[in-house]
Amino acid sequence: MSEKPIPRAALNTPQDELSPAESVKRKGFISWLVVGWVAFASATGTFLAMIVRFLFPNVLFEPPQSFKIGFPDDFQIGVVDERFKALRGIWVIRDSEGIYVLSTVCTHLGCTPNWLRTEGKFKCPCHGSGFRKSGINFEGPAPRPLERYRIVLAENGQIIVDKSIKFQQEKGQWSHPEAFLKV
Amino acid sequence: MLDWLKSVVDFISTPSISLTLILLMFPFVFPPTAWFETWHRRLGLHNLWTNRGGLVMFSVITLIFVWGFTDVNFSKILGKPDNVPIMILIYSVFFFLWLAMKSAYENDAHIAAGEPVQEYYPPEDKVLVWPDLVYIELIALILMMVFLLVWSIGLPAPLEEPANPSLSPNPAKAPWYFLGLQEMLVYFDPWLAGVVFPSLIIVGLMAIPYLDSDRKGSGYYSFAGRRTAVFVFLFGWLVLWVFLIVVGTFFRGPNWNFFGPFEEWSVTKVVPLININLSEYVWVKLLRVGLPANPLVRESVGIIMLVLYFGLTPVMLARGKLRPLLDKLGSIRYSLIIFLALAMVLLPIKMYLRWTLNLHYIISIPEAFFNI
């Protein structure tokens, strides 16, 4: 093997010691350190506060949580109405006794399931959860049924859906009178 | 003939079958004990880690891909720009596995013959970081940049329409490196499969050097000295991570149903998967009384089973086969290692329970967001 240069650090030269005149006075150094840290901490804190503030927008361009979806007769018995899925995130379903509103958010991890009409089930494309027309989970990993939203009649006979109030089956809330509109 | 072969491949790809085959083969390919080692040699599997074996593995993988590209359905999956990294992954995993195992087997032979390992250099023979190492790194860096540039120009990443919260693509697939996690999510509640297990994986991997303080094999490749440790690690890495990525990429189609690689991805494929909780099995099907109202009573069977699984198995193993491990590591390290291993094995166990018994959850308390 050819000879290799020896790294300088290995030569073990003693380091020159700093003369006292060159070194910063200890007391002054510490007070500069304090000023520096305080400045750094307050700058970081301000930035953090700004970031947190950023999470709460002044204006929210969201469709209202409570809205009218038409008259009960607009909905056919046995049909899953998908007209409101894209904008409002709900399915409206009418059975022989009445109407209920299901959320389109999968209770597993929040994907949007698809209504498969021929199979009569909602099927999630993310991990394969399946829900019956009633919203009950029966296949795949979803741990609980789809949520239902509040549904009531307005004075003029139109249906009002209120997404700010939801009813969860596993908590026994589906029997609440406003979870189901009798028609 | 080929069509027949395709349906055979489709059949074998069903995860319940392919995973079983892999699990059966695994200890013979990476023998964890002396008994498996004898069979490993007898079956000639040690020849995998030679030049010839590497060539055979490379040809088999390439042949499968070439065959796949000639098929209407398989080529649709293979041709996706998203899936190119997975093909690179498959090649590179096999290549580095082969390289490491080959070096390990050669070293083992050296050690058996009383010679120094390949990585051994006499202490006075050193290489300098600068310039020797830094230059190599610089060249590797530039080559990698060139590769990434050519790739991104030649095969642009697909830009799709803006995201729409009310419309999930069908199937909705995670980025390729997360497909193993996504597969895990099929069998577990999101907080387990999405939070607890990934943290356990990361923390567990970081803990390995502290839990396993055996210096044997450090600094050089070797298999014979660390066969069980290597087996356990490769099981987690190859089966529970890489294989699940392959499953997620090639075997999962619309509605997250299983499809063989040569099968058409039909949206209307119906697979009935009616899942039942363990509590329903016990209270309704077996005892024929209704579900108890109190969730804790209802789920008591599952809770007891899990407590026994995590509590009793380490004790029984310590009484039996793993006694030497306990003596060597001490009780704290021993129980941590066994806990991590048991948590790891819980995944295939749950997968099998789902496939065979349609088991939904072992413990299912949706009232409190607690499902296992």
Ligand code: FES
């Ligand atoms: S998000 Fe729907 S199944 Fe996972």
